[in-house]
Amino acid sequence: GESVGLHLPTLSVQEGDNSIINCAYSNSASDYFIWYKQESGKGPQFIIDIRSNMDKRQGQRVTVLLNKTVKHLSLQIAATQPGDSAVYFCAEIPRTGANNLFFGTGTRLTVIP
Amino acid sequence: EPEVTQTPSHQVTQMGQEVILRCVPISNHLYFYWYRQILGQKVEFLVSFYNNEISEKSEIFDDQFSVERPDGSNFTLKIRSTKLEDSAMYFCASRGQGGGSPLHFGNGTRLTVT
Numbered sequence: 001g002e003s004v005g006l007h008l009p010t011l012s013v014q015e016g017d018n019s020i021i022n023c024a025y026s027n028s029a030s031d032y033f034i035w036y037k038q039e040s041g042k043g044p045q046f047i048i049d050i051r052s053n054m055d056k057r058q059g060q061r062v063t064v065l066l067n068k069t070v071k072h073l074s075l076q077i078a079a080t081q082p083g084d085s086a087v088y089f090c091a092e093i094p095r096t097g098a099n100n101l102f103f104g105t106g107t108r109l110t111v112i113p
Numbered sequence: 114e115p116e117v118t119q120t121p122s123h124q125v126t127q128m129g130q131e132v133i134l135r136c137v138p139i140s141n142h143l144y145f146y147w148y149r150q151i152l153g154q155k156v157e158f159l160v161s162f163y164n165n166e167i168s169e170k171s172e173i174f175d176d177q178f179s180v181e182r183p184d185g186s187n188f189t190l191k192i193r194s195t196k197l198e199d200s201a202m203y204f205c206a207s208r209g210q211g212g213g214s215p216l217h218f219g220n221g222t223r224l225t226v227t
């Protein structure tokens with residue numbers, strides 16, 4: 001079953017600052033994690049993913065960090081822009097070979113111009 | 114960039130009526146999914162579909178729900194007798210082969226049951 005959650009519900013940052021969105025999970029067998037961005041009225045949009053054999057992965061302005069010791073995942077957004085305002089979800093595939101993705105409750109990021 | 118498309122964007126129906134939500138997954142994808150999101154809540158898994166059969170379903174996906182891939186491009190979710198609590202956004206998703214590939218979501222169908 002799902003085990004992802006423990007988000008802060010909201011986060012406000014100044015435009016240009018860095019944002020850090022956190023997520024905790026409880027299933028040590030979880031194999032694959034994904035961050036999604038959801039804008040109002042749209043479906044979840046893939047941002048970045050990371051497998052459990054990695055600690056860090058970088059994309060364009062985004063970095064995902066995985067700490068398996070404390071079962072913690074974070075999404076860092078550099079130089080946050082107004083277009084980054086959205087709800088961010090972490091999601092996991094709970095075990096190797098599973099096909100299904102389970103979502104956490106999400107964090108609403110508001111960028112203040 | 115290829116995307117998952119869903120129709121209609123908004124469906125209003127009366128309680129007890131049947132609805133069919135339609136999805137066209139990304140063309141070379143093999144795994145198909147339906148999720149729902151009640152307003153203000155998280156995205157919940159309903160069902161996954163692979164090789165022309167259901168591979169996993171949640172407890173939400175009861176006998177009122179069914180899925181079908183009627184041809185090589187469409188993937189549908191049918192709710193036989195809608196209830197007020199079925200009102201939600203319904204998202205279709207697909208992914209390619211391999212355990213490390215992300216799900217790609219459509220923009221959803223907003224179902225309103227009155």
